[in-house]
Amino acid sequence: MAETETEPLYCIGCGAQIQTTDPNAAGYTPASALEKGLAAGEVYCQRCFRLRHYNEISDVRLTDDDFLKLLTQIGETDALIVNVIDIFDFSGSIIPGLHRFVGKNPVLLVGNKVDVLPRSVKRSKVRRWLQEQAHAVGLRPLDVLLTSAKNGYELDDLLAAIDKYRAGRDVYVVGVTNVGKSTLINQIIKRTTGTQDLITTSRFPGTTLDKIEIPLDDGRELVDTPGIIHREQMAYYLGPKDLRLVAPQKPIKPKTFQLNSEQTLFLGGLARFDYERGPHTGFTLYLDNNLLVHRTKLSNADDFYERQAGKLLQPPRPNELAKFPPLARIQFTPKVKSDLVFAGLGWITVPAGVTVSGWAPEGVAVTIRPALI
Structure with missing residues (x-):
């Protein structure tokens, strides 16, 4: 593993620990690229670099055991859980059994991609519908908010709700792959610090490979977690050129x-x-x-x-x-x-x-x- 004198290095795009020995494993970056990254003050693994600049994806996946371990760790913390779901694909973006893993931690449910719903749909009705659907699968969220990670819709309301409900605790942002979780966190980082596109995002499932910890003003952290693999989603049966058909970018025309x-x-x-x-x-x-x-x-x-x-x-x-x-x-x-x-x-x-x-x-x-x- 590549390390500084005191601690390991992690890719700021996907969270994987940087290493220079195994090109097929998560976190790989050539030694020459690592030196350039250190000099520039930002280290990305080769996978994130190619994805960000060339839209190429390397097939590095986490196992089901990795995700189970992650969910168990979240339940053992004292934190606010922000569960991001895709309004366009509610059933395919619910984490199976999440209510059993979060323990006593409060959950804030965030419906992302509200901008792809037909404009005639009332937002208040969508919130009520999401609350009912969450209850049906055993979740009892403190609140339900709607947003669009793509255009920052109602981002200030979301930030205010997170600050209110976390009550000085860490915040864990969880969701299945492709719900726009990392894009949403990039919007939060941009709004609060001015830094743009820090975390690697794409339509490809499994872009974030490890926890990414973003410091908050009070010394606590906002933690982006890897997207949970939901094997009932259509995305896992499509080639890269057709992923856009299951991730609408514009309002749907019924x-x-x-x-x-x-x-x-x-x-x-x-x-x-x-x-x-x-x-x-x-x-x-x-x-x-x-x-x-x-x-x-x-x-x-x-x-x-x-x-x-x-x-x-x-x-x-x-x-x-x-x-x-x-x-x-x-x-x-x-x-x-x-x-x-x-x-x-x-x-x-x-x-x-x-x-x-x-x-x-x-x-x-x-x-x-x-x-x-």
Whole structure:
């Protein structure tokens, strides 16, 4: 390991301990680059350097045991837990069992990416909905706030809430990968110190590899933690060029399809929606604006997917098709107006009393929930 005379060095982009011996391990940087970094006063590992300057990603991942150890350590501290979730992908951005790990520590729930919701959606309703969803999975947050790490929406309100609820304690910021956690912390650093883009961020899962500790004015710390791997997210089945389709950057423009029973919608080649039984009715889709939707008859759907996956139905791209899992089906007949959710991709609003099926790659969650909009 590379060290100063008194203590180890850590990458200021991802938190990994700097080392100059193993190019395939976290924290690697060539000795020559390390010398330049020390002279400039900022040390990045090679992985962060390439990601920041060339948008290249090296496949360095933490194990499930690493994340379990991290969560256990958080429960043993006396701190405020700031749980960042992706409003666009609530079910795919909840940390499974978080309420069991945080112990007695208070939790502040922060709904990020509020800017991608349609502008007509009332923010007060979104906050209430998030509170209800959190309670349903066992979380009892002190408060729920909405923000946009991308544009700093209501950042001052968030900073005030953190200062209020931490009561002189450390702050741990936790979340699954791709919720915008490190981008949000960069906004906080920029607002409070003027330093820009200190922590490495990207659409790639697992960018932060170890805890990054940022000092607060009172001697306490704001701690950015590695994104928890949530294996039910669609992002883990997409190539780098298509990650933008599961991380919308602009407000979603809902699309409504009028369907008869026994019709199918393909969401690219990533997922499938079957309207099995019910009257002629409309279904509204909330997806990235660039994801193409194709309609066909239910009776032709299997054959259509077999012929067109990787061709007309993209993503997956042709060179990724061999590794793409088969689509698995789950059927629902909701009793009230509901959202059929494809974790990490989007959702379709379904009226009460009809029978529908959602198909997604094996391992990606398909669930039903009370309608958000």
